[in-house]
Structures are given as C-alpha cells and as structure tokens.
Amino acid sequence: MDQGGVPRAGDQSREEARAEARLTAARLSGEGVVALALTWVDNAGIARVKGVPLRRLAEAAVEGVGMSPVFDVFLVDDTITTSRYLGGPDGDLRLFPALDRAVPLAAQPGWAFAPADRYRQDGLPHPACQRRFAARMVERAAERGLSFRAAFETEWIVRRADEDGLPTDGLPTDGPAYGLHRVTDCSDYLRDLLLALEAQGLTVQQIHPEYSAGQFEVSVAARDALGAADDAVLVRATIRGVSARHGLRASFAPAFEPGGVGNGGHLHLSAWREDRNLLAGQALTRDGEAFLAGVLRELPALLALGAPSPASYLRLVPSHWAGCFQCWGVENREAALRLVQGPDEQANVEVKCFDQAANPYLAVGGVIAAGLAGLDAEAVLPEPVQGDPALLPPERQPARLPTGLDETLTAFRASTVLRDALGDVLFEAVAAVRAAENAAYGGQPSGAVIAATRWRY
Known part of the structure; x- marks a missing residue:
C-alpha cells in the first residue's frame, strides 16, 4: 500500500x-x-x-x-x-x-x-479471495521446487432459445452421441465457437459431441494452474456468447435432466520439478506417487470444492464414467483419479469427479494443497483399480465417494489440510454456502434440484 x-x-x-x-x-x-x-x-x-x-x-x-x-x-x-x-x-x-x-x-x-x-x-x-488462494497454492508449491500444467475440460448442453433468449425444449440437433451427424447439424455454431476461442488466444485441442442430447465438449491447451482457472471462466463465457448469437442457451449444470448424463468439469493436472514431469513414465516417480496419494486421500473433502452442488451428486453415480469411487487407475475412466499416460510432456492426472458447479480457482488450489500434503507425508498409493469398480466383488470394491452434499460437508469440515490451505475465513465461507445449499435443496426430489440449478451454471 x-x-x-x-x-x-x-x-x-x-x-x-x-x-x-x-x-x-x-x-x-x-x-x-x-x-x-x-x-x-x-x-x-x-x-x-x-x-x-x-x-x-x-x-x-x-x-x-x-x-x-x-x-x-x-x-x-x-x-x-x-x-x-x-x-x-x-x-x-x-x-x-x-x-x-x-x-x-x-x-x-x-x-x-x-x-x-x-x-x-x-x-x-x-x-476469502478464491483467485488469490489458487495463487498461494502455486507459490507454496514453488517453494518445494514444483510447478504445474493444468486444464479443465468443458462440457455443456444447448437448447434453442425463444425470441426473449429464454431456453425452450427445442434441440438444435437430434444427432447421436459422439456422432458426425451432430457436428453437421451444428457446424456453423461450432465453427464460430472455435474462431472465437482462438481469437481470444486460447488453443483448442479438440471439440466433439458428447453423450447427452445436444451436448458438446471442448478442451483447450494446458497452461500454468492459475491461468487454467482463468481459461475455464473465459471458455464458458465464450460458449455462452456464441450460443446466444446462434439463438441457443448453454447449460453447464452437473445434472440437466433426471436420469441423464450431466456435465463434468474434469481437471487435468501434471506436476513438474525442473524439466521433469513427475507423473510421466511407466512407473510413477516417488514424489509423483506421494502427490497423487495426497489428492486421493482428500477426495471426499475435495468434493466440497470440485463437486459442490446438490446437483453434483445426481451425476456422481456408478458406471457413468463420473469417478464416484475413491480410487485411481491407469487410463481407467471409472476411477476418480485417472492417470493419463502418453508422451512425457502430456502425462497427467484427470480428476473425474469434479464438475462445473465448481469454482475453478478453489478446485485447482485444493488439489494442489492436497497433493502437497501427500508429499509432506510421503503418502503411498494403493493398488490401481482396473475395470468398473461397481462390478467388483463387494470385498474388493474401493470406498464410494460421498453420495450427497451432507456427507461431503462432513468430510470437508474434518479436513485439516483444506482448512490450513484455505485459511479460516475462506474455509468457513465455503462451509456456510455448502450447508445452506444442502439445507435448501438436499432433501428435494432430483427433478426439483435439477429445475432449480439447470440454467444457473
């Protein structure tokens, strides 16, 4: 000053x-x-x-x-x-x-x-500044010689809008999941979105139709952790803007319709020391394992930052590639932590249990804090899980992550790692918001929760 x-x-x-x-x-x-x-x-x-x-x-x-x-x-x-x-x-x-x-x-x-x-x-x-929290965690990691590359996947569902810009039930395409038909139907819209993102300095890695009707996904290039959170906000603002110009309304809600597959907001992150990716190679480095083990241990509490809405738990169900079990796996899309292998510079962990109700600054900062705690504790990973955990015999199944916001809030309040990282002011504000939203929506039928949140995110 x-x-x-x-x-x-x-x-x-x-x-x-x-x-x-x-x-x-x-x-x-x-x-x-x-x-x-x-x-x-x-x-x-x-x-x-x-x-x-x-x-x-x-x-x-x-x-x-x-x-x-x-x-x-x-x-x-x-x-x-x-x-x-x-x-x-x-x-x-x-x-x-x-x-x-x-x-x-x-x-x-x-x-x-x-x-x-x-x-x-x-x-x-x-x-309580969430962006400064993420920056602090990056700085805390730098003191240990660590840096990060990160990116958020963005999934969204579009519906036609009326002349007042309000969403209708009209679909811009009836194309099948992942189908070229859907790209053909919406080619002008997707072209304009790509042009807008690139004009804003974002490097688009891929864009494609997703599983749900009228659903798409876009991935942008990884960058530093704070910049990745900034990009997540900018990508969504751009999708909204392009959608409006095409007479569409975009929803990023975790659950869009009862029984449907909602929108994820998966975080991809790699940890680096000097020029070495700690998550690369056929065998994890010791520090890479400890970092992932710290994240895995804190996942129930981290859901308060990464899957924070009562609607989030309508998405976190077994056998939907949502990552609802507290486990990790190599290229396993049913694991909450999916280790993505490949060229050294591209190896990363995908946190699949997160969605776009999350504040991206809280999400990336919380994951870094949990990983650093794992490093400090020299934490060790359990064996990786192969296949769908829901199909394993009960005695071999990993623990389910919380199935409701009330369980997540209990885990969050018990987390000394996240309280220390967030600080009392921000920690208590997050807890208060989670508790109030759980009180307002936690006991409502799924249809009511979805109706209340569908167009808010």
Missing part, C-alpha cells in the same frame, strides 16, 4: 499500475473494446462481474473497483447466508483487474474480459 492508503494491484506501484493500464486500454481500444468485465467466481460457482468503461481502466487499476464481501456467502439462487466471518451489509473490498489476462470477447463486441483479484480497503489481500 502506498503512503496515500490506496491499495495497489499485486506488487505494482500506483505509477506502474497506471502505465500498464494505459497500455492495456490502448490495445483494447484498438480492437473496438469500450467496456471491461471484471470477473470473479463466488463460492457457489457462479461467475460474478463488475463492468467498467474502458476510459476508466487506469483508475480501476490504481484504485480498484468497489464490491461487497457479502458475495462470498451468496448461494446458487442468489439468496444470501452468513458465515462465522462474512455476511451482512457491512464492509467493502476493491477489485483489481489482472491486466495481463485482459482479452476482447470475440462473441460480445465492445467487451473485454479480465479476471480480478480482491483486496481489502487497507491494501491487504482479501482472505
């Missing part, structure tokens, strides 16, 4: 922040941008926003943009709970845009996207 008491963005001085903002504003203005969407993701997994005119970017970068800390206890339906530390009308925070991540939104002309970090009025980081 400078002598005037105004918080600064990161380690920059006011002058440095102002200079960077002016350069960013000039760049964005040259691409037709007139407003910047400063985004953060709350503990219910909803991306929230404050917009500023581009002409005010320098002021926003130096002074920040005001917002209430009460957003940390918003629920998915916009009702508000309280936690031990947060809630009520008092207090204020400052949003600072990450200018190095500012990018014009190709499907929303005139607008640009920038993730935001949240600071207190005295210039210190807000202890």
Whole structure:
C-alpha cells in the first residue's frame, strides 16, 4: 500500500499500475473494446462481474473497483447466508483487474474480459479471495521446487432459445452421441465457437459431441494452474456468447435432466520439478506417487470444492464414467483419479469427479494443497483399480465417494489440510454456502434440484 492508503494491484506501484493500464486500454481500444468485465467466481460457482468503461481502466487499476464481501456467502439462487466471518451489509473490498489476462470477447463486441483479484480497503489481500488462494497454492508449491500444467475440460448442453433468449425444449440437433451427424447439424455454431476461442488466444485441442442430447465438449491447451482457472471462466463465457448469437442457451449444470448424463468439469493436472514431469513414465516417480496419494486421500473433502452442488451428486453415480469411487487407475475412466499416460510432456492426472458447479480457482488450489500434503507425508498409493469398480466383488470394491452434499460437508469440515490451505475465513465461507445449499435443496426430489440449478451454471 502506498503512503496515500490506496491499495495497489499485486506488487505494482500506483505509477506502474497506471502505465500498464494505459497500455492495456490502448490495445483494447484498438480492437473496438469500450467496456471491461471484471470477473470473479463466488463460492457457489457462479461467475460474478463488475463492468467498467474502458476510459476508466487506469483508475480501476490504481484504485480498484468497489464490491461487497457479502458475495462470498451468496448461494446458487442468489439468496444470501452468513458465515462465522462474512455476511451482512457491512464492509467493502476493491477489485483489481489482472491486466495481463485482459482479452476482447470475440462473441460480445465492445467487451473485454479480465479476471480480478480482491483486496481489502487497507491494501491487504482479501482472505476469502478464491483467485488469490489458487495463487498461494502455486507459490507454496514453488517453494518445494514444483510447478504445474493444468486444464479443465468443458462440457455443456444447448437448447434453442425463444425470441426473449429464454431456453425452450427445442434441440438444435437430434444427432447421436459422439456422432458426425451432430457436428453437421451444428457446424456453423461450432465453427464460430472455435474462431472465437482462438481469437481470444486460447488453443483448442479438440471439440466433439458428447453423450447427452445436444451436448458438446471442448478442451483447450494446458497452461500454468492459475491461468487454467482463468481459461475455464473465459471458455464458458465464450460458449455462452456464441450460443446466444446462434439463438441457443448453454447449460453447464452437473445434472440437466433426471436420469441423464450431466456435465463434468474434469481437471487435468501434471506436476513438474525442473524439466521433469513427475507423473510421466511407466512407473510413477516417488514424489509423483506421494502427490497423487495426497489428492486421493482428500477426495471426499475435495468434493466440497470440485463437486459442490446438490446437483453434483445426481451425476456422481456408478458406471457413468463420473469417478464416484475413491480410487485411481491407469487410463481407467471409472476411477476418480485417472492417470493419463502418453508422451512425457502430456502425462497427467484427470480428476473425474469434479464438475462445473465448481469454482475453478478453489478446485485447482485444493488439489494442489492436497497433493502437497501427500508429499509432506510421503503418502503411498494403493493398488490401481482396473475395470468398473461397481462390478467388483463387494470385498474388493474401493470406498464410494460421498453420495450427497451432507456427507461431503462432513468430510470437508474434518479436513485439516483444506482448512490450513484455505485459511479460516475462506474455509468457513465455503462451509456456510455448502450447508445452506444442502439445507435448501438436499432433501428435494432430483427433478426439483435439477429445475432449480439447470440454467444457473
């Protein structure tokens, strides 16, 4: 904080922040941008926003943009709970845009996207800032000589929208799962999506139809862990924008219809020391094994970050490739942790039990924290599971992960690893939101839960 008491963005001085903002504003203005969407993701997994005119970017970068800390206890339906530390009308925070991540939104002309970090009025980081939490875990790993490459898969389901933009029951395609028919029917839509993502600097690895009717998946290239979470927010915003321009409405909800296969949000992550991928090779390195063992041990608690909605547990069912058993396996799509082998630079672990109700910053930060705890404990993996765990004899079946948010909340509250990593303020805010959403929706029939959440994520 400078002598005037105004918080600064990161380690920059006011002058440095102002200079960077002016350069960013000039760049964005040259691409037709007139407003910047400063985004953060709350503990219910909803991306929230404050917009500023581009002409005010320098002021926003130096002074920040005001917002209430009460957003940390918003629920998915916009009702508000309280936690031990947060809630009520008092207090204020400052949003600072990450200018190095500012990018014009190709499907929303005139607008640009920038993730935001949240600071207190005295210039210190807000202890419940989810993006800063992910950054802290990356920094904690760097102290041990570790870095990460990460990416989130994005699955979504589209339906036709009416003239008011509201979703209907109309399908844009009746093509079969994974079928070329579906790509043919939606070729203009998918082409425009690819063009928009690439225009925003994202490298698309693949795009394809998924299992459910009207469902698609896109994967972008891995990058640093914090950047991967930023990309997850940007990809979804882009899908929404392109969908709207094609008269469609996109849903990223974990469960879209009773009995159906919902949308996953699988996290892929590899851990590196210097130039060596700890998860590569036919035999895991000792540190690679300890990292994965730490994640596996914390999975029941990690679901509070990666599968946080009452709707998440309608997706986490056996024999649906959702990863509902607490086990790992080599290339096993039924295991909660799937070890993906291949060229050394591409080997990674896929956390299959996560979905897109998750705040991606909490998800990636929590996985890193759990893995580091495994390293500290020199944890050891059990034997990998082959085949569908649900078909194994009962005595050989691994433990089921929690089957409801109430079980997950119990595991989360008992996790000293995640409390230490998140800090009391953020930990209690997450727990309060989970408890309130479980109270509101946990006892409702699946159809009611789906109807309440289908178009929120």
